Amino acid sequence: MARKFRVVVNGKEYIVEVEELGQSTVAQVVQEVVQPKVVSQTTTSQNQVVEKQLEKPVVSQQVQSSKPQTSSAVSKTAHEVKSPMAGIILKVTVSEGQKVSRGQKLAVLEAMKMENDIVSEYEGVVAKILVKEGDTVETQQTLMIIE
Known part of the structure; x- marks a missing residue:
């Protein structure tokens, strides 16, 4: 059975999926939730504000635990x-x-x-x-x- 959790680590938000596999648990970061952040603002000659956004990094990692599962x-x-x-x-x-x-x-x-x-x-x-x-x-x- 897989369960999803929303986790914040060092100010970054991740969606983590945890799946039970026998006596161990495997966790995998499914996606990183990135809020668009303004890096810089510049004003053009027509007084329009131009914003640049950070690119979303690709994150994939696995965590294993030997904690026994009840089910x-x-x-x-x-x-x-x-x-x-x-x-x-x-x-x-x-x-x-x-x-x-x-x-x-x-x-x-x-x-x-x-x-x-x-x-x-x-x-x-x-x-x-x-x-x-x-x-x-x-x-x-x-x-x-x-x-």
């Missing part, structure tokens, strides 16, 4: 509970090993000053909880695994 370790019978939006985990209402039923509240997520209940779409046992109270999560980040 590759999930068995076929396990279900991932993912965050529907970015926010902060206010409360985790279940514990590992606890049986859960469909519709049961698993966690409370604060997003845009609103509290949102994360409920189970599956019936089973909580195998692993990957977040704790106070953690910041991204959209579609795995919060817990239910088997």
Whole structure:
């Protein structure tokens, strides 16, 4: 699964695409976002302003990480509970090993000053909880695994 991020490094903005490949992650800069900048202005005899712009450099680099990925370790019978939006985990209402039923509240997520209940779409046992109270999560980040 590939995810795109907008990153600012040393004042330059880049769009980075991160793809999970087994036990490692590969990141590639897809494009550099360059805002046109005025290098110089000159006035012609008809009082028209002429502007020159910087050329957009070509950027391509790869970053590898040996950080293990959760999704590759999930068995076929396990279900991932993912965050529907970015926010902060206010409360985790279940514990590992606890049986859960469909519709049961698993966690409370604060997003845009609103509290949102994360409920189970599956019936089973909580195998692993990957977040704790106070953690910041991204959209579609795995919060817990239910088997």
